[in-house]
Amino acid sequence: MKEGSLEAPTRHPLDWRNPDFYDPAKVEKELERVFEICHGCRRCVNLCTAFPTLFDLVDASSTMEVDGVAKRDFAKVVDQCYLCDMCYMTKCPYVPPHPWNVDFPHLMLRAKAVKFKNGEAKLRDKLLTSTDAIGKLAAIPVVAQTVNFMNRNALARSAMQGILGVHKDRELPPYSPSRFRRSFRKSTPFRVQDGKLTPGKVAIFSTCYMNYNEPGMGHDLLAVLDHNQIPYEVVEQEACCGMPKLELGDLQSVDKLKQRNIPVLAKYAKDGFAILTPVPSCTLMFKQELPLMYPDDPDTLAVRDAMFDPFEYFVSRKKDNLLKTDFKRGLGKVSYHIPCHSRVQNMGQKTRELLEAIPGTTVKTVERCAGHDGTWGVKEEYFANSMKIGRPVFRQMAEGPDGAPDYVSSDCPIAGRHIMQGMGADAGTAQKAHPLTLLRKAYEG
Numbered sequence: 001m002k003e004g005s006l007e008a009p010t011r012h013p014l015d016w017r018n019p020d021f022y023d024p025a026k027v028e029k030e031l032e033r034v035f036e037i038c039h040g041c042r043r044c045v046n047l048c049t050a051f052p053t054l055f056d057l058v059d060a061s062s063t064m065e066v067d068g069v070a071k072r073d074f075a076k077v078v079d080q081c082y083l084c085d086m087c088y089m090t091k092c093p094y095v096p097p098h099p100w101n102v103d104f105p106h107l108m109l110r111a112k113a114v115k116f117k118n119g120e121a122k123l124r125d126k127l128l129t130s131t132d133a134i135g136k137l138a139a140i141p142v143v144a145q146t147v148n149f150m151n152r153n154a155l156a157r158s159a160m161q162g163i164l165g166v167h168k169d170r171e172l173p174p175y176s177p178s179r180f181r182r183s184f185r186k187s188t189p190f191r192v193q194d195g196k197l198t199p200g201k202v203a204i205f206s207t208c209y210m211n212y213n214e215p216g217m218g219h220d221l222l223a224v225l226d227h228n229q230i231p232y233e234v235v236e237q238e239a240c241c242g243m244p245k246l247e248l249g250d251l252q253s254v255d256k257l258k259q260r261n262i263p264v265l266a267k268y269a270k271d272g273f274a275i276l277t278p279v280p281s282c283t284l285m286f287k288q289e290l291p292l293m294y295p296d297d298p299d300t301l302a303v304r305d306a307m308f309d310p311f312e313y314f315v316s317r318k319k320d321n322l323l324k325t326d327f328k329r330g331l332g333k334v335s336y337h338i339p340c341h342s343r344v345q346n347m348g349q350k351t352r353e354l355l356e357a358i359p360g361t362t363v364k365t366v367e368r369c370a371g372h373d374g375t376w377g378v379k380e381e382y383f384a385n386s387m388k389i390g391r392p393v394f395r396q397m398a399e400g401p402d403g404a405p406d407y408v409s410s411d412c413p414i415a416g417r418h419i420m421q422g423m424g425a426d427a428g429t430a431q432k433a434h435p436l437t438l439l440r441k442a443y444e445g
Contacts, residue, residue: 009088009089009095009096009097010095010096010097011088011096011103011106011288011292012096012101012103012106012292013292013293013295014106014109014289014292014293016113016251016293021110021113022113022114022117024114024118027110027111027114028071028074030107030110031074031077031078031107031111032066032067032071032074034102034104034107035054035058035066035069035074035077036065036066037094037100037102038051038054038102038104039054039055039058039065039066041092041093041094042055043091043092043093044087044091044092044104047084047086047087047091047369048080048081048082048084048086048087048369048371048389049080049385049388049389050077050078050080050081050108051087053076053077053080054077057069057073057076057077074111075111075115077108078108078111078112078115080382080385081104081105081108082247082373082374082376083105083108083109083246083247083373084105084340084341084344084369084373085105085340085341085344086340086343086344086369087104087105088103088104088105088106089343089344089346090343092104109246109247109249111249112247112248112249113249113250113251114249115249116248116249116250116251117249121248121249121250122165124164124165124166124379125248125375125379126248126250127164128166128244128375128378128379129244129245129247129248129250129374129375130244131208131209131212131240131244132208132239132240135175135208135211135212135213136212138175138212139175139176139177139179139211139212140177141177142177143175144174144175144176144177145177147175148174148175151172151174154168157169161380165379165380165381166378166379166380167378167379167380167383169383170377170378170383170421171417171418171421172378173209173213173214173413173414173417174213175212175213176212176213176214176215178215179211179212179215180206180210180211180215180218180219180234181206181211181234183215183219184215184218184219184222184234185219185222187222187225187226187231187232187233188226188229188231189231190229190230190231191229192231193229193230193322194272195316195317195319195320195321195322196320197316197317197319197320198274198308198313198316198317198320198322199272199273199274199306200230200231200322201230201231201232201233201272201273201274202225202230202231202232202233202273202274202275202276202313203232203233203234203235203265203268203273203274203275203276204218204221204222204232204233204234204235204275204276204277204278205235205238205241205261205265205275205276205277205282205286206218206234206235206238206278207241207277207278207279207282208240208241209279209413209414210278210279213413214413214434216437217278217413217434217436217437218278220434220436220437220439220440221276221278221310221436223440223443223444224310224314224436224439224440224443227324227440227443227444228314228317228322228323228324230317233268233273235264235265235268235275236264237260237264238260238261238264239257239260239261240257241257241261241277241281241282241285241286242254242257242258242261242285242289242290243281243282243284243285243289243374244374244375245257246285246289247373247374247375247376251293254290254293255293258290258293258294258300262290262297262299262300262303263299265286265303265306266299266300266302266303268306269302269303269305269306270302273306274306274308274313275303275306275307275308276308276309276310276313277307277309277310278310278434278436279411279412279413280309280339280341280342280345280411280412281339281341281374281412283307283308283309283341283345284341284344284345286303286304286307287304287307287345288304288344288345290303290304291304309342309345309347309350309411310436311350311351311353311354311411311435312345312347312350314350314354314439315350315353315354318354318357324443325357326443327358327359327442327443328442328443328444328445329360329441329442329445330358330359330360330361330442331355331358331360331361331406331407331438331441331442332360332361332362332405332406332407333362333364333400333401333402333403333404333405333406333407334355334361334362334363334364334401334405334406334407334409334438335364335366335396335397335398335399335400335401335405335407335408335409335430336351336352336355336363336364336365336366336409336410336435337365337366337368337370337393337397337408337409337410337412337415337416337419338351338352338365338366338367338410338411339370339410339411339412339415340369341412342411342412343367349365349367351411351435352365354439355435355438355439358439358442361442362401362402363401364396364397364399364400364401364405366393366396366397368392368393368396369389369390369393370389370390370393370410370412370415370418370419370422371385371386371387371388371389371390371393371418372386372390372414372415372418373386374414377418386418387422390418390419390422391422393419393422394419394422394423394424394426395426397419397423398423398426398427398428398430400430404428404429404430405430406429406430406431407430407431407432407433407438408420408423408427408430408431408432408433409432409433409434409435409438410434410435411434411435413434416432416434417432419432420432
């Protein structure tokens, strides 16, 4: 393979059960090897803050090479990586099958796993990544209102920053006292119409965020399925997909969550359901990360093959001539952001494609990392970097298509909230709305 060739990158399975995976000396050696390659290339300098951190360390060293960087400082680079995968997918010319075999995100994941195994993870990080546990508590009626009030209170937020290290200026998503899984409407028993590209029935994995924070986007998804006469089921039992724990390096917790989710989801996959998850990180977890951790597990692979992003599914239904296009209203000007974890799925710009099919709708697409990540951007030490990374996105989203936008939208609801915060007064009168909400508006008028 030549540098810059058009061969598709391939991802090696994650050898996380091998004791060598956690050997600090071997991880340090591999970090030094890959950092040397990155230092000689520097194509990824504008992607995030991990690479500038590395290059600053090199440039400030006595040798101005990687061998002059103190090994303990390698952790500074690892901590800046939030596993967006954009270096692997869009920039690095040395990913496999190139013989240099560079997979920067999975090397960072390996280093994070060593850190976690050695007991170096903060209590805050363990709490923030326990999304199911926090959600079950915070979404209790009365408790939800109290938590939401405290999250908006300056004194409480200052105390939270001092105690937990959650930045006081980060706007946090509210908790809903009405969970999605307790309030969804059961499907009408429509006739199943399979297409060449799509199963005609859907199973919904609702995700922690949709269940506890924004159940409205879940109801919007069900309304769109109902409008298109697609029968659906909400999966009978679910736990967190495991992405937050993966990003922490807590692979044992990922394994426990996999053992709870995959047997349930595999039944739906084998029964001919398309499985939809409305949060890109959760979709990616089942499409890529779990299959790389369990490459020989047939149930995991069955779930992978049945898993769809909602708009990937809807566009495929449209190609099957099974999606209704009886839109009753245009959406005007939409500034639409593609999250990194949507781009990594290699499915194309399906959300943009469907929104542009709505008459009276103009879409400006921003294809750049917004810099939040799941929990990374809420932390005291990374908040400023998160806003810095997102600055070009904030500016482009505010410009909109042909002037200020009517809607600001992202498939990742956390990214959408982060973008609105970063836009500030430049958002003008624009409303934040998830693409599923926009699609429902277009159908219902």
